[in-house]
Amino acid sequence: MTQDNRSGRPQGRPSPGESRLSRVEAQLRGPFLLFFVSAVIWLLVASVLGLISALQLRGVSGEVFTFGHVSAAQHNLFIYGWAFNAFFAINLWLTSQLGRFELRNAWLVSLGAIIWNVALTYGALSIFAGDLNGFSLLEMPRTVGPVLAVAFLLSAFWPIVAYAQRPTGHSFASQWFVVGASFVFPLAYLLAQLLVLWNPASGVVQAIAHSWFIQNLLLLWLGGSALAAVYYFLPKVLGRNITGYYLASVAFWTFFLFAGWTGTASLLGSPIPVWVQSVGVVGSAMFLVSVIITAINFHGTLSTQSGWSLAWNSTTLRFISLGAVAFTLYGVLNALFSFRGFNAVVRFTSFSAGQEQLLTYAFASMVIFGSAYFILPRLTGSLWPSTKLVHLHFWATAIGALGSISASLAVGWQSGKQLADPAVPYAQVLTASAGLASASLIFAILFLVGHVAFALNAFGMILKSSAPAVEGRHD
């Protein structure tokens, strides 16, 4: 693959020391696989729970599996189990690679992984046992909070160390995003735990704190980590520079500056002072600045020299460019639907679930998949066992995501329109949105199929790698 070198840097500099690079990856191989395997297991669990909750809208009963329990557990496990574990792994790999960081304390990271997943298991079981509260993504018993925070620091503090210790003076956008995300989340998590669960603020201030926390989690931690991966893999795999890269620092700062203000837009019409709501609206709109710049960076890079078709033909980039498009869509949708007129229609409907899925699945999870297809073969030294499963994984998840998100958005909008008319009885609105229940069952099955395909492939590869020196392809 050719790459044009316009920077005027001398060509033919010594390529990175080969033995050092290998040591970098050798050091983090253990923790990476530990995180990654946990992530995939949680993804499967969450997919099964998603299926149960889709069935539930059609009539499954019982005390342990109330809709409230299943959807809360599914949500928490998808975010804290799948996305967090996966980004612990990817962020660690990314910053180690970029900063030539040798992880000497791999056991600490593994300890973090174990604590994180044990605490998460306890939290999820507690939800089913009925020990939950009403704040989404803080539903687990409050005692889990500090444990998760400690585990997060053990697991995700290393990118910051890697950044501080990098041997050259240079730095890259991916590093900023990972460092920022790793720094912001524990802060926001602990403050939210304090203000919402341990020492609850007065009345609706809890709701304000919660909405602020949710945006810190979803946008800054998940979004920031995923953006880091996109910034890395696009030039890496395409072998070209990022278009308009000089804007990336503006994207970074506007991203972190405005994301924290967007939360209260999700409380429009709620019993909080209007100025708090309006600040959220302004924040969501200002956030567009960073969305536009990342769009220039990503789509610009992909649009030159038949980048899109190259991306389509690379497994990694096929997932990642899909994620990049999803992020742009999310930003625009989020800004548009934080305005009172639109928001009043879709508030309390399935629309916001669709919006969140656009961010957490179509963007973040797709980026994770893409990254996994790149990183895992390097770390395991083996190949993806089955190309067919890769195809199955891509199409099942892509169609599932597209269908599930557009169904949530469309049904949300439609039932919102009906609800806005007080003459339409509530029962009729429910009947009209019953189609969503059937659709979500189909998409839940699609997701499960795609994830099982991914898991089979990934576990097959990891298992194969533990047997020494297996040569050649398998399928």
Added chain:
Amino acid sequence: MNDSNRYPDNNRNRRGPSGAGSDGLSDGRLVEVHSQLARDKEEPVQGFSLTPIFIVFLFCGFGFWAGLYLTRNSGQFSAGVFDLDAPKLATSGGPAVFEPDAAKGEKLFIINCAVCHQATGLGLAGAFPPLAGSPWVGGNGERMIKAILAGLGGEIEVKGAKYNGVMPNVGAGLSNAQIANIASYVRQAWGNTAEPIMDTKVAEVRKALADRKSPYTAAELLKENPLEAK
């Protein structure tokens, strides 16, 4: 296109570290090149670009709009504004003038008085005196308001029957308007035909009783406000 082209990652043997440089950019170069790009701002071959100016304008535009939006939609950053349309409604009113409201009065009566005097206003024979047809609730209302505010105890004769109980100062926890509503209701329900009572009247009596600690006795109350001749 065959599979090996469709999935290059899949087929390139990347077992060793050599894989790092084999695709696109090596990590070292990736960082270095982009670091340089960030410093040079614009790639020189492109010459003049509109992008940075576009971003600056975008920023200014958003900033201007944000200021405008917040000024218009923040409710003066007050803690008490929850509805953007509400301030308009509030300013259209003017100072509220009290109007006796029979419905409110009845509701308050049920809650505060009906336990003893009963919803029928007939009281309970031998225990609680009736209000229906009772001369005690007639007149200019002072007698009645005093009893509500301060309480009334000891022997009392109503409509020919003797009662000996204690009425607590139920009015102490109620507002002037609430008491006025209750009193107005009692004075016009069950065939009673006295004038309604205004909240200012209650305020007057409340002020006069400010120092009073003990409930009235019937004799004391009659001395201050004798029953009106029929």
Added chain:
Amino acid sequence: MQNPKLLIAGVFLTVALPFGALLLSSQVQLGDLAPAPEEEGGALYPATVPGLAVQGRDVYTSLGCIACHTQQVRPSGQGSDIARGYGDRPSVARDYVLQSHVLLGDRRIGPDLANYGARVAPTPKGTQTEPEKAAALAKSLAAVHVAIHHGNTFAFLYEADAKGDFAPERADALAAYLLSLRQDYNSPEAKLKK
């Protein structure tokens, strides 16, 4: 960008700004809110709820009812909440000051419950809700949840399970809690519509 300390400091600032400007200042503004009388010297609203209702609140949270029910009425300019009869006025911050954990909710698969107590059983304010009424409501909840094709009847609340464990107290507590949910009083920030 190149200096890790500056980067971290900048990021810290971006977290601290919204935290201070949104959270701390709204805590300053709303932290001291307390129940207020409808009219000068009147009884205070929101009223304190009976102990059984507090227990019922835990049942509500523990069953995950918040997944389908909100407890907030939007102003008439935003949505049709008031026109639909969910409440007679928009909810305001003061309505929630006595709740240890607010349960605003963000999804309506079922109807809003902010003013449910007043809507379902219009008893005069301040009067004790009779246990019979609560029990009747508890029973009707099952019927309601079947009627909307939700599927889960929450029958386990009223019936003995296989082991013979019978806990109708939970149903009673839940009903008492639902009846205690009312925003049918004038608040200094929002008046009931006439």
